[in-house]
Amino acid sequence: MQSGGIPEPTVRRIAHIDVNAFYCSCERLFRPDLAERPIVVLSNGDGCVVARDAMVKRLGVPMGQPWFEMKRFAGKHGIVAFSSNYTFYGDMSRRVMDVLGRFSPDQEIYSIDESFLDLTPQPRLSGAVVGQAIRGRVRRWTGLPVCVGIGRTKTEAKLADWIAKHDPALGGVCDLAAMNGIERRDRETAIEVREVWGVGRRLAERLRNLGIFTVADLAAADPRHLRAHFSVMLERTARELRGEACLELDEVPPPRRQIVASRTFSAPVYTPGEMAESMRTYMGRAAARMRAQGSVAGAVGVWIETNRFRTHEAQHNGSATIPLPAPSDDEAVLTAWAVELMRRIFRPGCRYWKSGVMLLDLIPRGSEQRLLFDAPLPETEARRHRAMQTLDAVNGKWGRGTLGLGSAGLRGPRHWSMKRELLSPRYTTSWRELPVARA
DNA sequence: TCTGGGGTCCTAGGACCC
């Protein structure tokens, strides 16, 4: 600190909470018969494993394992698989975040199953007490299990949560902020540097070459040295591990700067006509998400891909991007550009397995520069905007794909649309699929 | 037969300007 008169900065106390094996726990909620069964949830198209419960992790199934490769293994070990049901998980997420928000006025919703809370305003309650209160209430109100980590910074709170998950003796709560330096060092000496938030596989490898193996090693490293050898990101991470806050709590998520919609097809696509259908479908989703955050796009991009695992087939990864004459949120305009771009890169004779669209250079609606000439008449534009609002309202109420432009979403599934053979019901968001209780 | 989808940030290097 400087000289007298300037108060010590208050030590912050940040909690990080996440749901244990979130998607799997959701699936188990309405299936008490699966309480003792190992569960996995598969990616879109039933491609590979994106969530495993504790039992499956113990069986050694890695994240990203292709489902077709482990079907037999799953049968042998009684593993139950589900297609991902994002409508259901999204609804459960909202409920969990709601409960967590009651524990602090300052909440950052970091991902579908993770939240940071600033506990600094309640210094008198011990971390253990708050942590157990959070666990208990989330369990009672939503049925889902969570762990709680508490630290002086976000990075430390994430680490504490990791410890809470991996040390059963802690009962699901770990408060690193309450530990003294020696206790904290003991914990951090026992954890590989790879587990730190912001340290991925590559960085961990390079750090090991410099003799930095554990969390304690990283915390003890010279931050300026880290900045010179790596980046400011790693410098911040190291400072955060020492209790020096470098990352703020983002209570209001900043608007997205780009939006992507893409899928792997369930059967190859050979014709530009079918590919154009996929462009229309994905642009419908992307544009709706963009309008929901009140943005317009300054540029559009598309890409198409063959199956890289089929090495004997002709390979083509094509992409194209174009700045728009004027920023737009009009689905008809955006779709027309996407289809046009796709036609420029499409190669006849290729078996395409995946495509996607991107909305780029997003800016808030109303702040865009207007075209000097050729500008659409204001009433035309207003009418289009109202049409888009209606589209979003109808799809919001009756489900995605109820209303669409051109041929997108008006008929049933295409032969290329994604596979979801193991889908659970939409228990909480569809009257027709409510769980049934029997006497 | 079958191998996910959606984001962010940082850095390096080139183009361009004065």
Added chain:
DNA sequence: TCTGGGGTCCTAGGACCC
């Protein structure tokens, strides 16, 4: 003839996250 140096903007690619 000699061939500086700093700033900004843009893009591609790498790395990370869930």
